[in-house]
Amino acid sequence: xxxxxxxxxxxxxxxxxxxxxxxxxxxxxxxxxxxxxxxxxxxxxxxxxxxxxxxxxxxxxxxxxxxxxxxxxxxxxxxxxxxxxxxxxxxxxxxxxxxxxxxxxxxxxxxxxxxxxxxxxxxxxxxxxxxxxxxxxxxxxxxxxxxxxxxxxxxxxxxxxxxxxxxxxxxxxxxxxxxxxxxxxxxxxxxxxxxxxxxxxxxxxxxxxxxxxxxxxxxxxxxxxxxxxxxxxxxxxxxxxxxxxxxxxxxxxxxxxxxxxxxxxxxxxxxxxxxxxxxxxxxxxxxxxxxxxxxxxxxxxxxxxxxxxxxxxxxxxxxxxxxxxxxxxxxxxxxxxxxxxxxxxxxxxxxxxxxxxxxxxxxxxxxxxxxxxxxxxxxxxxxxxxxxxxxxxxxxxxxxxxxxxxxxxxxxxxxxxxxxxxxxxxxxxxxxxxxxxxxxxxxxxxxxxxxxxxxxxxxxxxxxxxxxxxxxxxxxxxxxxxxxxxxxxxxxxxxxxxxxxxxxxxxxxxxxxxxxxxxxxxxxxxxxxxxxxxxxxxxxxxxxxxxxxxxxxxxxxxxxxxxxxxxxxxxxxxxxxxxxxxxxxxxxxxxxxxxxxxxxxxxxxxxxxxxxxxxxxxxxxxxxxxxxxxxxxxxxxxxxxxxxxxxxxxxxxxxxxxxxxxxxxxxxxxxxxxxxxxxxxxxxxxxxxxxxxxxxxxxxxxxxxxxxxxxxxxxxxxxxxxxxxxxxxxxxxxxxxxxxxxxxxxxxxxxxxxxxxxxxxxxxxxxxxxxxxxxxxxxxxxxxxxxxxxxxxxxxxxxxxxxxxxxxxxxxxxxxxxxxxxxxxxxxxxxxxxxxxxxxxxxxxxxxxxxxxxxxxxxxxxxxxxxxxxx
Amino acid sequence: xxxxxxxxxxxxxxxxxxxxxxxxxxxxxxxxxxxxxxxxxxxxxxxxxxxxxxxxxxxxxxxxxxxx
Numbered sequence: 001x002x003x004x005x006x007x008x009x010x011x012x013x014x015x016x017x018x019x020x021x022x023x024x025x026x027x028x029x030x031x032x033x034x035x036x037x038x039x040x041x042x043x044x045x046x047x048x049x050x051x052x053x054x055x056x057x058x059x060x061x062x063x064x065x066x067x068x069x070x071x072x073x074x075x076x077x078x079x080x081x082x083x084x085x086x087x088x089x090x091x092x093x094x095x096x097x098x099x100x101x102x103x104x105x106x107x108x109x110x111x112x113x114x115x116x117x118x119x120x121x122x123x124x125x126x127x128x129x130x131x132x133x134x135x136x137x138x139x140x141x142x143x144x145x146x147x148x149x150x151x152x153x154x155x156x157x158x159x160x161x162x163x164x165x166x167x168x169x170x171x172x173x174x175x176x177x178x179x180x181x182x183x184x185x186x187x188x189x190x191x192x193x194x195x196x197x198x199x200x201x202x203x204x205x206x207x208x209x210x211x212x213x214x215x216x217x218x219x220x221x222x223x224x225x226x227x228x229x230x231x232x233x234x235x236x237x238x239x240x241x242x243x244x245x246x247x248x249x250x251x252x253x254x255x256x257x258x259x260x261x262x263x264x265x266x267x268x269x270x271x272x273x274x275x276x277x278x279x280x281x282x283x284x285x286x287x288x289x290x291x292x293x294x295x296x297x298x299x300x301x302x303x304x305x306x307x308x309x310x311x312x313x314x315x316x317x318x319x320x321x322x323x324x325x326x327x328x329x330x331x332x333x334x335x336x337x338x339x340x341x342x343x344x345x346x347x348x349x350x351x352x353x354x355x356x357x358x359x360x361x362x363x364x365x366x367x368x369x370x371x372x373x374x375x376x377x378x379x380x381x382x383x384x385x386x387x388x389x390x391x392x393x394x395x396x397x398x399x400x401x402x403x404x405x406x407x408x409x410x411x412x413x414x415x416x417x418x419x420x421x422x423x424x425x426x427x428x429x430x431x432x433x434x435x436x437x438x439x440x441x442x443x444x445x446x447x448x449x450x451x452x453x454x455x456x457x458x459x460x461x462x463x464x465x466x467x468x469x470x471x472x473x474x475x476x477x478x479x480x481x482x483x484x485x486x487x488x489x490x491x492x493x494x495x496x497x498x499x500x501x502x503x504x505x506x507x508x509x510x511x512x513x514x515x516x517x518x519x520x521x522x523x524x525x526x527x528x529x530x531x532x533x534x535x536x537x538x539x540x541x542x543x544x545x546x547x548x549x550x551x552x553x554x555x556x557x558x559x560x561x562x563x564x565x566x567x568x569x570x571x572x573x574x575x576x577x578x579x580x581x582x583x584x585x586x587x588x589x590x591x592x593x594x595x596x597x598x599x600x601x602x603x604x605x606x607x608x609x610x611x612x613x614x615x616x617x618x619x620x621x622x623x624x625x626x627x628x629x630x631x632x633x634x635x636x637x638x639x640x641x642x643x644x645x646x647x648x649x650x651x652x653x654x655x656x657x658x659x660x661x662x663x664x665x666x667x668x669x670x671x672x673x674x675x676x677x678x679x680x681x682x683x684x685x686x687x688x689x690x691x692x693x694x695x696x697x698x699x700x701x702x703x704x705x706x707x708x709x710x711x712x713x714x715x716x717x718x719x720x721x722x723x724x725x726x727x728x729x730x731x732x733x734x735x736x737x738x739x740x741x742x743x744x745x746x747x748x749x750x751x752x753x754x755x756x757x758x759x760x761x762x763x764x765x766x767x768x769x770x771x772x773x774x775x776x777x778x779x780x781x782x783x784x785x786x787x788x789x790x791x792x793x794x795x796x797x798x799x800x801x802x803x804x805x806x807x808x809x810x811x812x813x814x815x816x817x818x819x820x821x822x823x824x825x826x827x828x829x830x831x832x833x834x835x836x837x838x839x840x841x842x843x844x845x846x847x848x849x850x851x852x853x854x855x856x857x858x859x860x861x862x863x864x865x866x867x868x869x870x871x
Numbered sequence: 872x873x874x875x876x877x878x879x880x881x882x883x884x885x886x887x888x889x890x891x892x893x894x895x896x897x898x899x900x901x902x903x904x905x906x907x908x909x910x911x912x913x914x915x916x917x918x919x920x921x922x923x924x925x926x927x928x929x930x931x932x933x934x935x936x937x938x939x
Binding site for chain 2: 047092218288356362369393399401461
């Protein structure tokens with residue numbers, strides 16, 4: 001029995017995970033001879049999540065709701081017949097308004113910010129602000145008094161049934177994740193080991209997992225087992241504005257003062273959490289047209305599991321006494337408002353049970369998928385998920401899949417929209433005595449409330465003959481308290497909806513390889529080896545000359561600026577920058593300059609050859625950047641004026657390139673081609689700084705915007721040559737802004753770049769290159785449109801342009817320059833085996849000389865890495 | 872454990888209805904894959920996981936704070 005118990009522990013599990021694991025492992029092998037093993041592939045996906053505005057009662061939030069841009073790229077490859085390797089890179093950037101607390105509407109958690117009779121925003125109010133007190137009846141219901149506007153007299157009283165979220169803006173933040181899986185397959189079994197890391201500004205998660213699969217019963221039955229461990233750290237810098245309003249007394253031990261001398265005393269919440277998860281999945285073929293699956297899972301989570309930015313509104317209630325005169329009978333109680341950072345138990349046991357059924361519909365060649373999942377945890381939450389998909393192939397490689405999903409959950413035991421405790425308090429923050437009157441745990445996070453969610457969507461896929469699959473999908477999700485199974489759902493104030501849209505591309509490397517057996521394969525391998533290997537940083541260098549050929553590529557670029565400030569090509573002293581770096585307006589001096597800036601760019605490269613002399617290219621880009629700002633020497637840091645709060649981040653979709661490339665000349669060992677194209681302004685140029693220190697801020701620095709905002713013309717001309725093991729090339733390329741200014745009011749300068757390189761083949765698959773690059777770029781033209789807000793440093797508002805102008809990076813003149821770089825690169829083209837036709841290249845660009853316009857940070861270098869695959 | 876006691880006999884009883892390898896053509900079709908759209912499923916799973924209490928269970932596969 002003990003043995004069985006022990007076994008049972010291992011077998012318990014998380015069904016969604018087991019199904020996912022099953023999905024990852026099974027298609028193919030489980031089904032035995034009828035289906036091949038999972039193919040090698042490269043995949044790429046862009047996803048967009050956008051939430052609706054929240055219902056705040058009488059006030060409309062001025063903030064845009066949360067939106068998330070996600071980027072995912074991954075590959076699965078067979079290292080040998082039996083050893084499989086998969087890796088993924090995932091990046092999400094989000095920003096926007098999110099609820100930080102909930103209170104009765106009479107509390108007025110969101111107040112319109114009116115300066116000089118102009119509505120300039122809406123501000124969250126957690127503790128201070130009017131009213132600081134709320135009146136309650138005998139049942140501790142909050143009372144809403146209707147006042148006469150002129151006399152201030154109370155006209156009527158009633159129970160305030162309307163709750164409202166207090167919304168606060170989260171500035172853009174980026175999460176990056178890398179993960180891998182290494183597996184070994186036998187004929188009827190497989191094991192795999194995997195792991196990864198996920199990192200963002202305030203959270204880091206490291207995880208590892210083990211999985212196994214065993215097919216038996218003539219491969220009619222398949223058993224999956226999985227075990228995973230995750231260790232996560234929270235290090236959440238508390239919002240400056242919220243610091244004075246949120247009560248952190250429950251977290252005295254987890255709070256540490258940030259030691260950054262450039263910031264007035266800040267608070268950082270730290271915590272650690274660990275998750276152990278096990279799962280078991282069973283898949284059974286029922287007939288030649290149906291299969292069934294089961295999963296069980298168990299997850300044990302310990303440590304800090306609360307949300308470090310969410311607070312619970314607490315009313316400390318006491319008899320009102322004689323304060324309200326004639327209303328003393330109808331208003332027995334008055335509550336003093338405080339907001340406490342939420343607390344959750346430090347242990348959570350979670351169980352999952354799931355089942356699924358897949359039925360082939362013969363007359364329509366379609367498949368119906370139905371899944372049900374039950375979740376239970378010891379926080380008091382039971383949840384049900386029902387999902388149905390209809391996968392309908394339409395012919396010619398098209399498949400359409402309508403999906404529908406229903407989810408319902410109970411509230412956690414400690415969930416309360418707000419708390420009212422029968423005890424008086426004082427107005428001091430972080431008073432330990434308050435804790436005596438609060439429950440052990442409390443949260444008003446909507447995720448722990450009782451509600452239901454109905455969602456539905458569509459996936460459309462098109463498979464091309466060459467093993468290329470494009471997929472696009474959409475889901476609309478509606479969260480409502482009234483959708484909860486049974487009764488007791490949260491009020492309609494918490495209702496919201498969102499949509500998720502995605503576009504994905506998959507290249508099946510096996511299909512391509514199989515489709516090109518024999519001579520044709522050799523032809524392709526040779527084709528992609530033909531011509532000169534290009535350094536990773538050179539684009540538009542090759543033209544494919546076989547009509548119908550497709551090339552998929554992925555480019556990554558990382559560049560960093562760090563350290564010294566330059567003026568022209570000389571070092572700039574801080575005092576010089578202070579006096580002359582921010583001369584956008586007469587008399588303006590600089591207070592800050594960048595300490596460092598990182599830029600990452602991911603670019604997908606899709607190229608098609610309709611004829612032997614023309615190639616068409618589409619290049620979507622994804623950017624993310626972060627910058628830290630420092631006070632200049634001799635300037636006393638002023639937290640109300642300089643945005644010195646731990647760095648800025650932006651990220652998301654960048655500009656999209658559309659190009660045509662022409663073969664101008666092709667001779668023995670010499671090629672000349674020309675590229676013409678445009679970039680469409682799909683990247684945002686209107687990202688603003690978050691309102692901080694009770695002051696509105698304008699646009700974030702020019703260099704931190706995600707695109708140019710203008711349509712840009714991008715011509716290029718390239719010459720490449722090759723003799724034996726030596727190859728060389730030269731290119732001239734330019735960027736001409738086709739508009740004088742973008743929607744935010746400015747335009748980046750035009751750019752001209754010339755480059756020349758030489759390359760030597762060390763082996764038949766590997767070459768090394770050296771390259772010289774000279775770049776000229778103009779300064780930013782015009783400047784950001786004025787953003788009207790309160791520019792005062794005191795309490796009396798003065799309306800004016802609140803765009804930041806006291807940082808050197810906020811001056812349009814401090815952009816562009818003349819740059820010399822030297823590049824060192826390696827280029828590998830796989831000549832044989834399962835990865836034939838794949839090209840990998842890397843190049844490091846080392847700055848040799850900078851001659852910058854105005855005052856700018858010195859460049860440290862740029863890393864280019866590319867992968868491409870032609871078929 | 873109880874679930875296993877239910878499932879295993881069920882599986883045992885089902886194993887009688889053998890499907891020969893040459894009869895598995897329909898099962899091998901892409902629309903019959905356990906998850907026909909794994910990339911979208913992963914993206915939606917991430918959204919659901921950051922908005923629903925039951926999503927928090929699927930750890931060990933990365934994710935993030937999901938604090939927003």
